[in-house]
Amino acid sequence: MRKIAIVGSPNVGKSVMFNNLTGAYATVSNYPGTTVEVSRGKAKIGNEDFEIIDTPGMYSLLPISEEEKVSRDILLKEKPCAILHIVDAKNIERMLPLTLQLLEAGLPVILVLNIMDEAKRLGINIDVNSLEKELKISVVATVSTSGEGMDILRGKIEEHVRAFC
Amino acid sequence: MLERFAKKIGYDDPLEVYLSKLQALVYGDYPLSRRSIALLLLQEDKDVLDLIKDKEKERLDEILKIxxxxxxxxxxxxxxxxGQRRQEExxxxxxxxxxxxxxxxVTLRERLSKVLMNxxxxGPILLFVLYYGLYKFVGTFGAGVLVDFMEDKVFGEYISPFMINLVKSTLPFKLLQDLLIGEYGIITLGVRYAMAIxxxxxxxxxxxxxxxxDTGYLPRLAMLIDQLFKKIGLSGRAVIPMVLGLGCDTMATMVTRTLPTKRERIIATLLLALAIPCSAQxxxxxxxxxxxxxxxxxxxxxxxxxFLVVGFLAAKIMPGELPTFYMEIPPLRLPHLSNIxxxxxxxxxxxxxxxxxxxxFASVFIWLGQITGIFNVLVRILEHPVRWIGLPSEAGVAFLFGFFRRDYGAAGLYDxxxxxxxxxxxxxVASVTLTLFxxxxxxxxxxxxxxxxxxxxxMSVFILWFSFTVGYLLNIILTLLNLQL
Known part of the structure; x- marks a missing residue:
């Protein structure tokens, strides 16, 4: 079974995304660092079954704490065929450096701009096409708690898998 | 494939020169692009260094020199x-x-957020949350109204009499009856403690x-008591495992992994085991x-x-850097009932x-212990420290339970x-000892x-000794002051 890893800074909604994709339940809270162990689940996307891996939060590819190291090891050792980098759309500037690091490393990244509802409420408008063009990867805007954008994300994952895996 | 897809960010000229020198020396097969390996090398990443030592033995000196x-x-x-260059990009x-x-x-949320961290x-808001959330809702409603209902009505009037009759009429052996419905029976004690209390x-x-x-209150609480925590060698970050410990200390001990230094992790683990009562307790x-x-x-x-004294002493005994505190403060959110x-x-x-x-299992264990007489021996041994802290010898049983789980022991005291x-x-005195136990x-x-x-x-030996010592001292102090609580 091919693998899809979910990565990103703490408290951006990785576990909710995991729950949405797999239908399983990983504990979700409104504070950073809830996930300290790796959760795995199965998801059907298109006609294919994937193993979805939810990882503890990481700020950078250069790990500082034990959980960050766990996350990096997953990326390096398990060789997922897609990496969903989840970022908080409100703080995209602070989180994009990790996207850049993942891309520098040549990893198969899809960028997910989550928590779009709060970003919109703050008056932040993000041009997804412009990001796609700059980064040359798929970018999807989502609100994981309400499920908005999940279908588009699944579609992009299918495309990604067809093109690169 | 890695090389084909790797996106290039340009760094300044000298750095690019070092990078291309390094990339030319890295031959092995890596899970990251060579450029990324070179960048991590420059940042002295330990794992990548180990990889290189393994895969590029002949060129190691040259690589380290660069x-x-x-x-x-x-x-x-x-x-x-x-990092700065990446941020620019x-x-x-x-x-x-x-x-x-x-x-x-300035939104209402932001104003509320400031109020919580001031x-x-x-402080008063914290007391309010503790009083209504914990004392009123959990203490009075959960531990009072609901427990009474489950104990007196559900178990007292229906389940227990029904099961006692059922067992007595179907199982003629006194010994087996005791296992199920005796003083410490599986149904009358084990299941009742678990379900009704x-x-x-x-x-x-x-x-x-x-x-x-889910409201996002905890990280703000962390900011609020960061200063206090620094005095006991912890950063505000440790608030989260501590508060989680009020739910379940076992889960919380696992979460101490988010603390950055080994020293902080040890102090936090000790305090969780000693002074943070879990929800059941x-x-x-x-x-x-x-x-x-x-x-x-x-x-x-x-x-x-x-909590403060032990934390302070532990921080003194284990010298180390003062923790620095940096934490994401997520926005305040209205919780979703479904997620809750x-x-x-x-x-x-x-x-x-x-x-x-x-x-x-505890019921079975006690049953076996009673048959063989070990139970009574253990209780009699425990009666000494129990009497030592001024409790009746019956409480020895509760402390024996406490070895299984502290909440089980506390439920025994409740009886x-x-x-x-x-x-x-x-x-x-018993509550204090059992909390620390x-x-x-x-x-x-x-x-x-x-x-x-x-x-x-x-840690365990220390805690065992410490809990009874504190109970002992508290009992003496209360007696000396002639206080009747």
Whole structure:
């Protein structure tokens, strides 16, 4: 079974995304660092079954704490065929450096701009096409708690898998 | 494939020269692009260094030399230089993609957020949350109303009489009857403790906790008590495992992994095992002392004092850098009822299936112990320290239970209280001792798993000795002051 890893800074909604994709339940809270162990689940996307891996939060590819190291090891050792980098759309500037690091490393990244509802409420408008063009990867805007954008994300994952895996 | 897709960010000229020199020396097969490997090398990443030592043996000296030269060329650490360049690139991309609408005035959320983090306003709010969320909802409603209902009505009037009749009519052997419905029977003690006492308390606690959790209150609480925590060698970051510990110390011990230094992790593990009562314990203690507000205050005062003194001493014994504190403050959010219910349910299920077998096992164990006489020997041994802290010898049984789980022990005290065997002072002393007492078996195992066998055992022995010492001193102090709680 091919693998899809979910990565990103703490408290951006990785576990909710995991729950949405797999239908399983990983504990979700409104504070950073809830996930300290790796959760795995199965998801059907298109006609294919994937193993979805939810990882503890990481700020950078250069790990500082034990959980960050766990996350990096997953990326390096398990060789997922897609990496969903989840970022908080409100703080995209602070989180994009990790996207850049993942891309520098040549990893198969899809960028997910989550928590779009709060970003919109703050008056932040993000041009997804412009990001796609700059980064040359798929970018999807989502609100994981309400499920908005999940279908588009699944579609992009299918495309990604067809093109690169 | 890695090389084909790797996106290139341009760094400044000298750095690019070092990078291309390094890339040319890295031949092996890596899970990252060579450029990324070179960048991590320049930032002295330990894992990548180990990889290189393995795969590029012949060129190792040359590689290390270049890394050294690059480091010497810059006055700032390379991690900083590289990170800064990436941030510039991120900013450039964002500037092109992001536009801002007219920013609204300071929102209500932000104002509320500031109020929560300010010591003068945040303190009273904390007390408010503790009083209504914990004391009223969990203590009075969960541990009072719900427990009474389950104990007196559901078990007292229906389940217990029904099961007792059923067992008596179908099982003619006294010995087997005792196992199921005796004084310490599986149904009359194990299942009853689990379902009628622990379940309602833990359910209300997990519910209240999930609400607090999802609003984003906890990180603000962390900011609020960061200063206090620094004094005991912890950063505000440790607030999260500590507050989680009020739910379940075992889970919380696992979460200490988010603390950055080993020293902080050890201090936090010790404090969790010693002075943070878990939800089940706290609930039963609220039930024990709920009608005795002064006793509750003394209990709380002693536990907080122990927490601060032990933390302070541990921080002194284990010298190390003062922790720095940096934490994401997520926005305040209105919790979704569905997430709260789901979370409460999933934690409750996890918790319940963990304790029920243990409670049943304890009943079987005690039954075996009674048949062989070991039970009485153990109780008699425990009666000494128990009497030593001024409790009636019947409480020895509760402490024996406490070895299985502290909440089980507290539930045992609850039974004693209902039978009218404990005075106010004795209840407070017993509650304090049992709160400090050895963690449940699950937490003991988690301590050993996370901190190692030696540290886990040292902590346990210390806690065992310490809890009875504090109980002893408290009893003496209360007697000397002639206080009747």
């Amino acid at each position: 890394v050294g030269e690059a480091g010497a060329h810059y006055s700032h650490p390379l991690t900083y230089i590289i 991120a900013n450039r991309i964002c500037d092109a993609a992001i536009s801002f609408k007219e920013r609204q005035r 010591p003068f306003t945040g 622990i379940l309602p308390i833990v359910a209300t606690f997990f519910f209240a906790f999930a609400v607090v959790e 706290m609930g039963v203690i609220l039930a024990l002392l709920g009608d005795n507000p002064l006793g509750l205050v003394v209990w709380l005062g002693v536990i907080i004092l122990v 219910l789901r979370k409460t349910y999933s934690r409750l299920r996890w918790y319940f299936w963990e304790i029920l077998p243990l409670f049943i 004693l209280k209902k039978a009218g065997l404990l005075s106010g002072n004795q209840l407070v 050895l963690p449940c078996i699950a937490q003991l195992l988690m301590n050993i798993k996370e901190r190692g066998m030696r540290m886990g055992m040292v």
